[in-house]
Amino acid sequence: MSTGRGRGDEGTAGTSAREAILARMRRALEGAGEAPAAPREYRRALDPGTDAVALLVDRLEDYKANVHFGIESIPGALGEAARVVVPADLPGEWRLGAAEFIPDDGLSTEDLDGMDAVLTGCAAAVAVSGTIMLDAGAGQGRRAITLVPDHHVVALRRDRIVGHLAEALPMLDPVRPQTWISGPSATSDIELQRVEGVHGPRRLDVVILD
Amino acid sequence: MSTDAAANGPAVVPAASLIPADAPFPKAAKVALGMPQLRSNLAHATGTIRAKRANVVGELDDWERLRDAAAAIKADVQRRLPELAVEFERNATAAGARVHWARDAREANEIAARIVREAGAEEVVKVKSMATQEIELNEHFEAEGLKAFETDLAELIVQLAEDKPSHILVPAIHYNRDEIRDIFVQKLSRQKMGGDGVATGLTNDPAALAEAARLHLRRRFLSATAAVSGANFAVAETGSLVVVESEGNGRMCLTMPETLVSIVGIEKLLPSFGDLEVFMQLLPRSSTGERMNPYTSVWTGAREGDGPRNVHIVLLDNGRTDVLADEVGRQALSCIRCSACLNVCPVYERTGGHAYGHVYPGPIGAILAPQLEPGRHDDLPYASSLCGACYEVCPVKIDIPEVLVHLRQQGPHPAGERAAMGAARAVMARPRLWRTALRAARFGSAPWRRKGFMRRLPWPVSKTALSKWTASRDLPVPPQEHFRDWWKERER
Numbered sequence: 001m002s003t004g005r006g007r008g009d010e011g012t013a014g015t016s017a018r019e020a021i022l023a024r025m026r027r028a029l030e031g032a033g034e035a036p037a038a039p040r041e042y043r044r045a046l047d048p049g050t051d052a053v054a055l056l057v058d059r060l061e062d063y064k065a066n067v068h069f070g071i072e073s074i075p076g077a078l079g080e081a082a083r084v085v086v087p088a089d090l091p092g093e094w095r096l097g098a099a100e101f102i103p104d105d106g107l108s109t110e111d112l113d114g115m116d117a118v119l120t121g122c123a124a125a126v127a128v129s130g131t132i133m134l135d136a137g138a139g140q141g142r143r144a145i146t147l148v149p150d151h152h153v154v155a156l157r158r159d160r161i162v163g164h165l166a167e168a169l170p171m172l173d174p175v176r177p178q179t180w181i182s183g184p185s186a187t188s189d190i191e192l193q194r195v196e197g198v199h200g201p202r203r204l205d206v207v208i209l210d
Numbered sequence: 211m212s213t214d215a216a217a218n219g220p221a222v223v224p225a226a227s228l229i230p231a232d233a234p235f236p237k238a239a240k241v242a243l244g245m246p247q248l249r250s251n252l253a254h255a256t257g258t259i260r261a262k263r264a265n266v267v268g269e270l271d272d273w274e275r276l277r278d279a280a281a282a283i284k285a286d287v288q289r290r291l292p293e294l295a296v297e298f299e300r301n302a303t304a305a306g307a308r309v310h311w312a313r314d315a316r317e318a319n320e321i322a323a324r325i326v327r328e329a330g331a332e333e334v335v336k337v338k339s340m341a342t343q344e345i346e347l348n349e350h351f352e353a354e355g356l357k358a359f360e361t362d363l364a365e366l367i368v369q370l371a372e373d374k375p376s377h378i379l380v381p382a383i384h385y386n387r388d389e390i391r392d393i394f395v396q397k398l399s400r401q402k403m404g405g406d407g408v409a410t411g412l413t414n415d416p417a418a419l420a421e422a423a424r425l426h427l428r429r430r431f432l433s434a435t436a437a438v439s440g441a442n443f444a445v446a447e448t449g450s451l452v453v454v455e456s457e458g459n460g461r462m463c464l465t466m467p468e469t470l471v472s473i474v475g476i477e478k479l480l481p482s483f484g485d486l487e488v489f490m491q492l493l494p495r496s497s498t499g500e501r502m503n504p505y506t507s508v509w510t511g512a513r514e515g516d517g518p519r520n521v522h523i524v525l526l527d528n529g530r531t532d533v534l535a536d537e538v539g540r541q542a543l544s545c546i547r548c549s550a551c552l553n554v555c556p557v558y559e560r561t562g563g564h565a566y567g568h569v570y571p572g573p574i575g576a577i578l579a580p581q582l583e584p585g586r587h588d589d590l591p592y593a594s595s596l597c598g599a600c601y602e603v604c605p606v607k608i609d610i611p612e613v614l615v616h617l618r619q620q621g622p623h624p625a626g627e628r629a630a631m632g633a634a635r636a637v638m639a640r641p642r643l644w645r646t647a648l649r650a651a652r653f654g655s656a657p658w659r660r661k662g663f664m665r666r667l668p669w670p671v672s673k674t675a676l677s678k679w680t681a682s683r684d685l686p687v688p689p690q691e692h693f694r695d696w697w698k699e700r701e702r
Contacts, residue, residue, distance in 0.1 A: 028531050028535035032288075032289055035282065035290075037286075039279055042276045042488070110432075129491075130501060142517070143507075143516055147461050177516055179506070180507075181504065181505060184504070185505070187363045187416075188380065188456060189367070190363070190416040190419055191387055192259045192262070195417050198423060199423075199424055199457050200461055
């Protein structure tokens with residue numbers, strides 16, 4: 001078949017779409033030359049002496065997230081939640097309080113929808129923007145468990161807190177699924193006012209551990 | 211169920227049904243300017259977002275350095291587009307994604323529809339995506355008997371109102387909370403959404419409206435088998451895609467279904483994962499005026515036991531390589547769709563997005579639309595006062611005024627303007643003729659001297675094409691004494 005039109009990636013037609021686009025790019029760039037190296041003189045860290053933890057707490061609370069300190073505050077952060085889903089590899093010492101902790105061994109969507117809360121760890125947190133980062137690493141679980149339940153409690157080790165995004169990115173595994181979370185689910189779609197609580201967890205609690 | 215019109219509120223007339231999309235900008239803008247509610251909604255919303263943006267941008271003392279970095283990274287991406295696209299394809303494929311290429315909207319739509327059908331799905335949930343709006347994927351799906359459900363709140367509002375988006379970031383920016391309440395009450399209460407009927411007692415409280423959207427979509431999210439998304443960034447180094455959102459509807463679409471199709475413009479490529487440290491500081495602060503958007507999803511191919519198993523990526527050209535070929539115009543491909551330029555534009559703020567007649571409105575639309583669809587939007591580069599506010603706020607430093615002027619020079623010029631410029635050239639090239647012309651102008655304008663300006667050129671000039679110029683502008687009265695005369699007098 002030699003017609004260059006049509007069915008996307010199947011057979012020669014697809015190859016030709018790919019080759020045609022690449023050829024068009026090359027033609028468009030004839031004589032364009034190289035671009036100079038990007039200047040990267042922006043900040044990569046906080047000024048010495050700035051308290052990253054205090055900054056993070058300020059940012060999180062601005063997003064209407066709740067912040068707690070110390071492992072013993074986990075039950076308080078979980079609140080009324082009776083059924084709490086946890087990643088199967090969540091550290092045992094975090095499973096505190098009266099709630100029933102249900103390890104995720106491939107729970108169905110319906111099962112997850114029946115959970116009151118989810119408790120996970122995280123990979124990093126960025127103080128300047130109040131961002132909690134999950135990268136499917138140890139104690140974090142798959143993405144669905146931190147999405148379907150309406151209440152997410154994150155245990156954050158103090159040594160995972162950095163000032164800037166530039167410091168956090170090297171702490172993540174770029175090829176594992178990531179979710180960066182900055183406050184509970186929200187929307188600005190109505191008159192551009194931020195309103196908390198749409199499809200993601202409407203309540204976000206962060207427990208900072210030493 | 212009683213559908214008491216009084217209880218349901220007045221029917222909201224979709225703005226797109228009033229503002230002609232195919233009309234030239236001046237005509238469409240005139241219609242929009244005659245809609246007081248629309249103008250008031252736009253002024254309120256753009257005013258709010260301008261203040262929020264200025265606030266969070268002011269917090270970063272390295273903002274200009276971030277802009278410089280972003281502009282340079284994007285310029286580099288454009289120069290290395292073929293190599294980066296191939297690198298992205300290789301890495302995404304190695305991670306388990308299937309990468310497709312689409313020269314135009316039709317190819318992209320056909321690929322997406324085929325994937326959805328092969329997945330055994332008849333409907334898809336959608337993450338808000340400018341690329342899919344650009345290729346009119348929803349319309350194509352409908353024609354093929356497939357249903358596409360928008361899940362972003364603003365997109366949902368627009369879809370329910372049977373309207374068209376009017377803003378890149380907040381497609382329902384032209385509606386206020388009362389109108390949104392009316393749309394929800396009228397459209398949602400008629401649908402049987404898994405028993406979650408929205409009560410007619412719905413208030414205009416944004417939190418209540420958001421809750422109504424949650425109820426309306428939740429069943430659909432949890433049972434969807436296929437989703438369609440765009441992407442904010444495509445990382446060549448890792449083959450990852452990035453979607454930036456607020457509500458969690460994006461996470462739902464990207465996580466719950468078995469099959470995911472992402473339509474990605476080729477200009478979305480970034481060389482490395484670390485480049486996100488620049489763009490993820492610039493984008494949220496420029497778009498919603500937040501330090502960071504609530505949710506950002508990053509995924510690389512397919513991952514066993516976590517998210518969709520069938521991950522497809524469609525790399526879309528659809529006119530982008532033509533834009534790339536224009537040395538001045540190609541900087542439009544740096545756009546990260548933040549829409550800061552819309553919010554500061556004095557033209558956009560008054561006309562709204564529909565008048566532009568293209569999915570990309572505002573200043574960025576005025577330089578993208580005529581380049582993506584040559585010959586169809588030649589009037590858009592004139593939908594600007596060249597005030598430069600768009601360039602000031604652009605996080606990737608696209609010199610929009612420069613491109614506007616460039617496109618004006620390239621586009622067709624009306625006969626009147628050509629004649630006037632030709633005459634001016636002839637007169638100005640001959641000193642004696644020029645002197646005579648100046649005197650004649652001074653003499654002819656004497657009756658308006660006290661006023662200082664002329665609203666309309668006087669007869670007989672008013673009968674010529676020149677009068678078009680003063681139809682929308684005031685002309686200052688020529689001064690009593692010209693520089694030449696003053697200089698001569700001084701020499702004496």
